[in-house]
Amino acid sequence: MALNSVNTNVGAMVALQNLQSTNSELATVQSRINTGKKVNSAKDNGAIWAIAQGQRAEMGALNAVKDSLNRGQSAVDVGIAAGETVSDLLTQMKEKALAATDTSLSTSARSALNEDFVALRKQIASTVSNASFNGVSLLSGTDGFKALANAGGTSTIDIGVEDMSLSGSIVTLAADEKIDTVTAATDALALVDSSIANVSASLARLGTGSKALGTHANFVGKLQDTIESGIGNLVDADLAKESARLQALQTKQQLGVQALSIANSSTSILLGLFR
Structure with missing residues (x-):
């Protein structure tokens, strides 16, 4: 059984990690669309x-x-x-x-x-x-x-x-x-x-x-x-492919925000146990 704690919100931590990963991928895709290149600097590849x-x-x-x-x-x-x-x-x-x-x-x-x-x-x-x-x-x-x-x-x-x-x-x-x-x-x-x-x-x-x-x-x-x-x-980047990926990541980002919001609200539910 998962531990319910106000000190450590594991669900929120996982949701935040996933959201940060999505944001990083989204930034990469946006850079490729802006520059038209998938390798724009040495740090890319x-x-x-x-x-x-x-x-x-x-x-x-x-x-x-x-x-x-x-x-x-x-x-x-x-x-x-x-x-x-x-x-x-x-x-x-x-x-x-x-x-x-x-x-x-x-x-x-x-x-x-x-x-x-x-x-x-x-x-x-x-x-x-x-x-x-x-x-x-x-x-x-x-x-x-x-x-x-x-x-x-x-x-x-x-x-x-x-x-x-x-x-x-x-x-x-x-x-x-x-x-x-x-x-x-x-x-x-x-x-x-x-x-x-x-x-x-x-x-x-x-x-x-x-x-x-x-x-x-x-x-x-x-x-x-x-x-x-x-x-x-x-x-050079495949702009058609990157455009499709951008839409998918934007949807994934919105879902990640919702997941984080749900995870953060779990601690407030514990208050109900003390009423």
Whole structure:
């Protein structure tokens, strides 16, 4: 038989413990509904939180990778645009050089052709010297561009320099090339022809590099989406489930309050025994 005591109300103690447990569960569910996450801090689930944080760091690192790839693609696109301009200028120079090989030209006509040729040559030099993006030039110098390829920084996509400066291995025309004589025009014509072929090959390589950077940037974007989805699977709450649980706990809370009220009233019943 249970002991009736005004000093120790066991029923009230049990009811209070159950109510406190319900209130704790209710607070957890309300937090999940408010934040949309079942793991919002390390105290919710230390292991899962640590994994999610690691993946968030990976996401941040991949943002830097995308930025690097985008800068590289912009630098390559500038190089391609300038290279195409150089190719167009060389095509015009070929026309001038070929015309200057005509032995029947008058001195004034040859001089006019030479002036046009020299002006086009200077435009090539100007185009190459100004073909840079954010300080990176792929048509001059020797550095090229190394775009980050992974979050650890251990892999890169390398784009080499296609140096189209005059007197180089691609544009073989000398910096002072002229067509003021038949012999000079003939020599210049051969150099222009080889330069056109070389520039076309360089543009093909730059185009391949641009495509590689774009393809990898798309891959990194998809990888970020996959990681973000994985993080969500780890920490996001099922709001439909939590909503149903909230209603159940609220009902349980109300019943717990009533149970505690009933348990607390049991001591007053003892007064009736002394009447």
